[in-house]
Amino acid sequence: MAKGIADVVKGIRLKDSEEGWQLRFPGPVCAVTRHVSVDGRTAIAFPGERPEKGGKEEAALVAPCDRIAVFDIDTGRKLWDKKLLGPSGSAMSVNVTMTRGAVLATTGQASVAYDMTSGECLWADTASSNCTDMGFAGGRSLIALVQCGDSADPVFRVRKVAPRAGRPVWTYKVADGIKGVHLASSSPPVIAVAAGEVRSTTLITLSDRGKAAGHDPSGGRPLRTRLRRGLQR
Known part of the structure; x- marks a missing residue:
């Protein structure tokens, strides 16, 4: 399983509860999906730039949640990451999910879908x-x-x-x-x-x-x- 703690995602082995890998991001992870594909892919959203100095809780709230990534939950290898289209959303407004070969996100102002394997943008709705x-x-x-x-x-x-x-x-x-x-x-x-x-x-x-x-x-x-x-x- 994968567990997010601030700006780090850790892979925890189910057989012994020991840490198997770490994946670090520029800022605190701000959105996750609970879904995992049959081949072990899952997705998260995170800030593309490290937040300015401040407490971790404050940084998590104010940092723009503007990137999405897919990684292998078994190895911790990042498969791709993309900048979310449209205006950057706050940590409280971004939502990420997966279904049928697609990874989807909404920022409260825009919605976008990516191919789960390639990261290619399938469609986006950024119009007011x-x-x-x-x-x-x-x-x-x-x-x-x-x-x-x-x-x-x-x-x-x-x-x-x-x-x-x-x-x-x-x-x-x-x-x-x-x-x-x-x-x-x-x-x-x-x-x-x-x-x-x-x-x-x-x-x-x-x-x-x-x-x-x-x-x-x-x-x-x-x-x-x-x-x-x-x-x-």
Whole structure:
């Protein structure tokens, strides 16, 4: 497994929990994906330049998160790294994921996809718009969280996206008045929404066509589920 600590990623051998390799970056690692390809590739985002002097926590927050890299989790060998297209995002706004031979990132102002093997840019969306990709969920499929309108009263949409083409397959409009949305799963598509509260309170499962599923065929129970408070931490 790989473990990020400040500006270093360490490879930990599962058989004995010993360190196998280190991969160092100019600044603190600012975004990771939990996914690993079948041949051991995974991706992270990091600052391309070393932050100015300051505490590590402060540097992690202010350093521009402007590069993405893919490395071999077994050997620690960096396979490629690229500068993210569009305006540089902060550590809090960048999101990285992987699916079906593609590595994807969004900075809160731009979205981009790269070929997992070569690092070639597959597509990018850097145009100014009333709607912005806020994050991706990858794995077996790819869904995107889109926020439109005024940040004080946002409208959220969830889209299934063709990862290597960037085109939307379907779009689900989240109900008005929702304060926030979290992408819990891409396959099946599951979202957690903050309905009337700041924290997530409800899980909604979507069908393969992007429709809110009404009932679980196996048990007949609604798939719109109220989260227990103990699960919100």
